[in-house]
Amino acid sequence: MNWEMLTALWPYIRRYRGRMSAGLIILLVNTAAFVLIPFEIELAINDLGRGIDVAKLLRYCLLLMVTVIARGVLNYYQRLIMITISRLIEFDLRNDLLAKLETLSQAFFQKFRTGDLMARAVNDLAAVRNMVGPGIMYSAQAVVLFVYVVAILWRQDPVLTLIAFVPAPFVSLAVQWFGKRIHERFERIQAMFSRLSTRVEENLGGLRMVRAYTREPLEEERFDRLNRQYVQHNMRLVLLAGAFDPLLQFLLGVAFVLVLWFGGRAVLEHRITIGGYAAFNLYMAQMAFPMIAMGYVINLVQRGAASFTRLRELLTQTPDIADGPATDASVTAVRGDIEFRGLNFDYDGQPVLRDLNLHIRAGKTVALVGHTGSGKSTLVSLIPRLLDAAPGMVLIDGRPIREIPLRVLRKSIGLVPQETLLFSDTLRANISFGVPNAGDAAIEEAAGIAGIAGDIADFPEAYGTRVGERGLTLSGGQKQRAALARALLRNPHILIMDDALASVDTITEDRILEQLERGRLEGGPHSRTTIIISHRISTVRNADLIAVLDHGRIVEQGTHAELIGQGGAYAELYEKQLLEEELSQVE
Ligand SMILES: Nc1ncnc2c1ncn2[C@@H]1O[C@H](COP(=O)(O)OP(=O)(O)OP(=O)(O)O)[C@@H](O)[C@H]1O
Ligand SMILES: [Mg+2]
Known part of the structure; x- marks a missing residue:
């Protein structure tokens, strides 16, 4: 993720900046409610330590209940808003992608095969969505939580705070080291997947050919090789990602041990209260999850960034015919x-x-x-x-x-190309392709001139008959005449x-x-x-x-x-x- 990429992503986020601000404000309040909980427990422990009665106990329970419920509600809306934004951005990106692809010429489609394009339109788009949704949300949450907690702990005991964060630089180093490598490996995996998709696409498209020439074993072997490579690349990512989490957890454990030792002595020396000490530990625990999740979030962002680069490769193509x-x-x-x-x-x-x-x-x-x-x-x-x-x-x-x-x-211009293409749709839709408001009479007239009207009348549902996948298969000559009808309907x-x-x-x-x-x-x-x-x-x-x-x-x-x-x-x-x-x- 770099500056240049952020500026490229910004126009997509900008459209939802109202929602995004609302989501971030809720996130601020939500996280504040979250860090309120240890503080309330600190109050309770210190107060109850001076003497317990039922009224007091009830009061503290109620206080905690209210906080927890408020946090639950806020958390729900925070997720709702931020995840919705990511879906909307994905939607916009997908539309832009198709609109762009429709402007590009033959040369482009010779360079980027259909399988590759499909892989980008599906996998890479999802990775970008995960980056702008959960990715942004969890990292914002982690940053805000970190700031809150450090501020609170600092006021309680600066020395202990510093000690607790001794492992932090190591965490940061580990995150950087792993992040870069995860990014690279993931990029390779996506490229691999594109090649795999291309093979599948070409094999299915030419299935009749493959069978007629009994190429199945050969094709299977080639596919098997690619598939194996894909798994190998994935395994290499798993090896890396698998080592990342335990390392973070270890560093966290070290922090806990340090706090236990130095915090315990601070209590003994009456520098902090028991409640304060308990709260300290609770705050540390609250930080633990975002720290561990950081690995996951970095992963999301790195993948999203790699995928966004691949999408931009398409989005920034300039149509050479325009x-x-x-x-x-x-x-x-x-x-x-x-x-x-x-x-x-x-x-x-x-x-x-x-x-x-x-x-x-x-x-x-x-x-x-x-x-x-x-x-x-x-x-x-x-x-x-x-x-x-x-x-x-x-x-x-x-x-x-x-x-x-x-x-x-x-x-x-009405062009009837050498290779006819009919869509998996009704004959009516196929003939009126490009002339959306064509009336039935005009469609039938075009079909009549193209010499296909008689054939269509014999089909089970006449013009409503579906052709292509899950429909009727037309003969070569019928396809050609349907394509001619399509060209004629335009009155070219x-x-x-x-x-x-x-x-x-x-x-x-x-x-x-x-x-x-x-x-x-x-x-x-x-x-x-x-x-x-x-x-x-x-x-x-x-x-x-x-x-x-x-x-x-x-x-x-x-x-x-x-x-x-x-x-x-x-x-x-x-x-x-x-x-x-x-x-x-x-x-
Ligand atoms: N997209 C392309 N990229 C590179 N070369 C091409 C491309 N399309 C056609 N050619 C080449 O250009 C030449 C002319 O092809 P073209 O398709 O125009 O021939 P044609 O007269 O229509 O042949 P046919 O009667 O077989 O349809 C051929 O040598 C072909 O190999
Ligand atoms: Mg030709």
């Missing part, structure tokens, strides 16, 4: 004219797109074909700015793409289909394309630019423009007829597919 100084807030719509101008793009120095020029006019249908790995998906990812090219290389409606507010840009000015109908049979695909085409020509609510990526000639042959990509360059472009006439790569692909078709009919 609105910036170039953004022109006056742009509220996109027409759909797309131009790539001298475009170069690389992944970490690996060139993928090379000096690429392509103009897609608003309202047109443009197809991209090319070998696998030629850069088609990369190219279309630049349009909704899932990836960013250097400034000036991508223009929308004739202006640099960075001038368009990200929200406006993405709202105008730009529709991008990245190999989006590859799992759909050609007859169904033709019908869907025809419906899309009709919607485009009729204009719909507005005309639409459509980009179709496909390996099938039948899918792209009717496009207004076909561009052929090869190793990140456009090697041919034109209409189907023009490209066939040129007799280049496209014509070759066409002939090959024609031949395949004929052969399959012969069989």
